[in-house]
Amino acid sequence: MSKGKVSKGGAPSLDMTPMVDLAFLLVTFFMLTASFRMAEPVVVDPPASHSDKTLPENTILVSVDDKGRPFFGVSNAEAKVATLLKMSDKYKVKFTEAEVKKFGGMSSFGVDIKDLPRYIDASENERLKFQPQKGVPNDSLKNPQLSDWVRFAAQETNGIYIRERDKAKDAGKDFVGEKVRYAIKADAKSKYISVKEVLKTFTDMKIYRFNLITSLEGGASKPAETGKK
Amino acid sequence: MAEVSEDGSGTGKKGGKKRAKKQSTKIDMTPMVDLGFLLLTFFVLTSTFSKPKSMEISFPAPPLPNEPPVEVKNGLNIILTKDHKIFYYKGQFNAADNKEGKPATQLSETTFSSEGLHKIILEMNSYAHDEIAKLETKVKNKQIADTTFKRMAMEAKGDKRSLTALIKTDDQATYKDVIDVVDELNVCMVGKYVIIDMSAPEYTLLTEKIK
Numbered sequence: 001m002s003k004g005k006v007s008k009g010g011a012p013s014l015d016m017t018p019m020v021d022l023a024f025l026l027v028t029f030f031m032l033t034a035s036f037r038m039a040e041p042v043v044v045d046p047p048a049s050h051s052d053k054t055l056p057e058n059t060i061l062v063s064v065d066d067k068g069r070p071f072f073g074v075s076n077a078e079a080k081v082a083t084l085l086k087m088s089d090k091y092k093v094k095f096t097e098a099e100v101k102k103f104g105g106m107s108s109f110g111v112d113i114k115d116l117p118r119y120i121d122a123s124e125n126e127r128l129k130f131q132p133q134k135g136v137p138n139d140s141l142k143n144p145q146l147s148d149w150v151r152f153a154a155q156e157t158n159g160i161y162i163r164e165r166d167k168a169k170d171a172g173k174d175f176v177g178e179k180v181r182y183a184i185k186a187d188a189k190s191k192y193i194s195v196k197e198v199l200k201t202f203t204d205m206k207i208y209r210f211n212l213i214t215s216l217e218g219g220a221s222k223p224a225e226t227g228k229k
Numbered sequence: 230m231a232e233v234s235e236d237g238s239g240t241g242k243k244g245g246k247k248r249a250k251k252q253s254t255k256i257d258m259t260p261m262v263d264l265g266f267l268l269l270t271f272f273v274l275t276s277t278f279s280k281p282k283s284m285e286i287s288f289p290a291p292p293l294p295n296e297p298p299v300e301v302k303n304g305l306n307i308i309l310t311k312d313h314k315i316f317y318y319k320g321q322f323n324a325a326d327n328k329e330g331k332p333a334t335q336l337s338e339t340t341f342s343s344e345g346l347h348k349i350i351l352e353m354n355s356y357a358h359d360e361i362a363k364l365e366t367k368v369k370n371k372q373i374a375d376t377t378f379k380r381m382a383m384e385a386k387g388d389k390r391s392l393t394a395l396i397k398t399d400d401q402a403t404y405k406d407v408i409d410v411v412d413e414l415n416v417c418m419v420g421k422y423v424i425i426d427m428s429a430p431e432y433t434l435l436t437e438k439i440k
Contacts, residue, residue: 020258023265023266024265026272027265030272031268031272033276034272034275034276046281047404049284049409049411049412049415050412050415050416051282051283051284051285051415053284054282055281055282056283064404186404188403188404188405188408189403189405190403191401191402191403191404192309192398192402193398193402195407196398199288203291206290208287208288208290209286210285210286210287211283211285211286212284212285212286213282213283214282214283214408214412215281215282216282
């Protein structure tokens with residue numbers, strides 16, 4: 001980089017070492033802190049709120065898009081794989097080992113379990129155009145797939161939580177894990193009734209506490225909110 | 230000086246032939262630095278610092294059979310419907326021909342603006358709001374501890390003089406409206422609120438209103 005150094009004298013030379021050092025320091029920092037978000041199958045634009053609580057790490061997430069389709073995701077990859085295996089047993093849908101592994105690294109999905117092997121095999125770009133993508137079936141009587149996904153995922157994540165806590169206890173260490181939280185990410189434009197259906201899936205399972213994902217509202221849009229009486 | 234330069238004294242001779250006395254071995258680091266900056270730009274642009282925010286909310290467990298309906302004191306019923314319209318009424322629902330002879334419940338319309346819903350909620354929740362404001366100044370003046378503040382704020386919110394809000398929606402209401410109302414309640418320090426189903430007489434009133 002520094003071609004400026006000329007021994008003959010006269011020509012000015014610029015020492016770039018500090019700049020380059022800093023640049024690489026920043027590269028290292030951003031590389032280590034960056035967490036890549038997987039491409040979501042649909043764009044869900046959550047409504048704004050004043051809540052500034054960050055979403056917990058360990059979540060079971062159900063997204064609802066503007067057409068009311070539910071999508072299911074689990075943050076813990078280990079639990080996700082175990083959930084898939086349980087679902088595979090219950091619905092008699094076979095998955096190859098490679099598919100199971102690939103599923104662990106995927107983001108949320110919104111397909112019937114019968115279409116899931118095909119969905120997993122598809123490339124990331126093909127998934128966006130995948131048909132039929134009608135959301136995870138959520139018919140509490142005939143086809144309660146969403147409810148089964150949530151139930152098994154809750155069992156698995158809690159199982160992992162307990163195992164890790166006991167392991168930490170045996171090793172005499174402080175346990176830092178979090179209990180699983182149920183997150184709902186719904187599009188601002190979606191009808192409340194479709195969110196209500198998803199919530200009902202949870203409340204039927206005696207799960208009553210949720211984290212509704214919202215985006216942080218900009219300070220300027222509602223100035224009177226902070227006004228004291 | 231992104232270059233490694235060495236003193237060239239050791240490389241002077243080769244095969245007996247005389248070469249230039251000072252031959253510095255410089256590695257051109259330009260490509261590496263270029264790549265470094267490229268990566269830097271990439272990570273700066275792609276990294277997302279803000280983690281998603283969330284709002285914690287609890288939903289009521291379904292009432293047990295034979296459980297008497299809870300009587301709500303200082304209640305505000307917020308009814309959401311299509312086109313981002315909000316209706317509300319205060320207190321208990323009174324049917325048109327109720328035995329106590331109370332005036333029948335009328336739905337009033339309001340808006341999401343600061344002069345609308347915000348004002349109504351603040352008026353009805355003035356007790357909790359003022360109490361918490363008092364407590365906040367006490368915390369600032371170090372008269373009470375942070376944990377005491379939390380406990381007392383909870384008590385103020387739970388007090389029977391503070392507002393209890395019931396949020397009801399019909400099939401047309403959007404999710405955003407519900408979140409906006411819950412957010413408004415949070416901003417106004419309302420601790421007791423719940424999203425529940427509308428009763429049939431309320432629905433009849435509403436359909437008349439939005440007809």
